[in-house]
Amino acid sequence: MADAAESHGGGNEPQRVLEFYSGIGGMRYSLIRAGVKAQVVEAFEINDRANDVYEHNFGHRPYQGNIQCLTAADLDGYGADAWLLSPPCQPYTRQGLQKDTGDARAFSFLQILELMPFLLKPPSLLFVENVVGFEVCQLGLTHKTNFVTQEFILSPLQFGIPYSRPRYFCLAKRKPYSFVNEIWNRQLIQSPGPLYEHFDTAFIEDDLSQEDRHKLLQSCQPIESFLxxxxxxxxxxxxxxxxxxxxxxxxxxxxxxxxxxxxxxxxxxxxxxxxxxxxxxxxxxxxxxxxxxxxxxxxxxxxxxxxxxxxxxxxxxxxFTPREVANIHSFPEDFKFPDHISLKQRYALLGNSLSIAVVAPLLQYLFANPQ
CATH class of the missing domain: 3.90.120.10 (DNA Methylase, subunit A, domain 2)
Structure with missing residues (x-):
């Protein structure tokens, strides 16, 4: 296998991807929607019901062991170019105890990052999705391991989806590679403009004026489109x-x-x-x-x-029915739940998922070669 950096630089081989905290497959669907030439070599998820759904739709059952038990040699064995991570959000939520990295639920995420300096084949790309507030942990290890970052806080409303759900995203590239729009390196960006090479003023939904908020909402599709x-x-x-x-x-x-x-x-x-x-x-x-x-x-x-x-x-x-919630999360029409997944389980699994309409363009931007 080619070195990860060489592969990212534009080789013909698909990008080898590890998908951590894979849930019901929102990250993988985002990768597909982004049109990235990639191969998910393994997914990791401890939730048995989420794995039932993932397997039902992709024909592959994620690794269900404790990822805290993974070693540097285990991770090297996958030869992954990119790691996609959507770790548990409870340690960082406003409603939670806000213990951040001191919360036991964050240990597996920290364990994975702490292994990176010991890898013989570290990934070239990192993508982390979580709640707003997660940025306070700063992902300092990305700097220790020779990565350059761009961070985003984005909501589906900014992508025409009538869904208010601001989330934090950290995109990281291992040097010497950087982003197409290097001007945003090491910054927290609150607009999707850089993804489309629009260097507009960054903003967050809560900071909009009444007039701008009205314009943003008018650009969204009506809810009936998702029913x-x-x-x-x-x-x-x-x-x-x-x-x-x-x-x-x-x-x-x-x-x-x-x-x-x-x-x-x-x-x-x-x-x-x-x-x-x-x-x-x-x-x-x-x-x-x-x-x-x-x-x-x-x-x-x-x-x-x-x-x-x-x-x-x-x-x-x-x-809203589970299918309607899935629609608002931009899951494709062919996404299905196995019959044995109960109604309450479907809602719980969807509530822990992500917005494909937001993540897909971020992944497309992350995987793009620098100009």
């Missing part, structure tokens, strides 16, 4: 017949997706309610469907002409 059910209706039985054709026969009725009125009465003031023509919804977490507060948006299915006069209890609120 299984295109025409809102109060006829649950009719909707159920339509849904059953595209949801892997998970449910016998759409009834299970409607929010009980008792929950509307108790938690209505805390619910984020959106409509089919809305241009934004909130982040879906792994607790979506189990809880209604702070776990993701709910869809109002009341007839449009009745919307303004209807009370919250009359809005006919329902959860």
């Amino acid at each position: 299984e059910l295109k025409n809102p209706s109060n006829n649950i039985e009719a909707e159920s017949a339509t849904l059953g054709k595209g949801d892997d026969n998970v449910c016998d009725s759409l009834q299970q997706y409607y929010v009980p009125l008792s929950l509307v009465e108790r938690w209505g003031s805390a619910m984020d309610v959106v409509y089919p023509d809305s241009k934004r919804c909130c982040c879906f977490t792994k607790s979506y469907y189990r809880y209604v507060k702070g776990t993701g948006s709910l869809l109002a299915t009341v007839q449009p002409e009745k919307r303004d006069k209807a009370s919250l209890k009359e809005q006919c609120l329902r959860y």
Whole structure:
């Protein structure tokens, strides 16, 4: 096998990729969407159900052992050009204990990075995805191991997807290779402009003026573009017949997706309610469907002409279906769940996944040869 740096420099061989914390395959789908000539030589995931889904869609079951047990020799054996990592986010979330690298859930990630100086064949490329706040750990090892970095905080809203989910991304290249737009080296970038060679002013969604935020949302597709059910209706039985054709026969009725009125009465003031023509919804977490507060948006299915006069209890609120959440995450149409994965498990697995619409152009940018 050619040296990793030689391969990255434009050889005919596909890039050899290791996919850590592979989940249900969001990173691999992003790699495919990016059009990168790459071969995933191994994926690593400890969640058994996530591996069932990954295997169902890709025909390969990820390595399910503890990656903390991997040695430098083990990693060298893969001869990987690139490592893609989406480690557990709980140590860094605003709702969590924020112990950062002191949290046991971060140990496996740190262990992998600490092995890098001891590799005979270190990767040429690194890609790390996590929650906003992860940047505080600074990934100092990238500097110790001769990498140049560009960091991003981006949201699907900036890519035309009506989904508010800012995430942190660290892209790293081992010297002497650098990025196409070297001006952004060692910077935290909050705009997708550099990915498309647009050197506009970097911004983050929360810093936008009211006018700019309106323009950003208007550029997004409406939520109805991502729904299984295109025409809102109060006829649950009719909707159920339509849904059953595209949801892997998970449910016998759409009834299970409607929010009980008792929950509307108790938690209505805390619910984020959106409509089919809305241009934004909130982040879906792994607790979506189990809880209604702070776990993701709910869809109002009341007839449009009745919307303004209807009370919250009359809005006919329902959860987004797993297929709809997958659509908003930009998973392809041929992505499927195995039949034995329960409804709650599907939501949990999707909540731990990533936005393919955001990650794909980042990977395309990372794998591009410097000009």
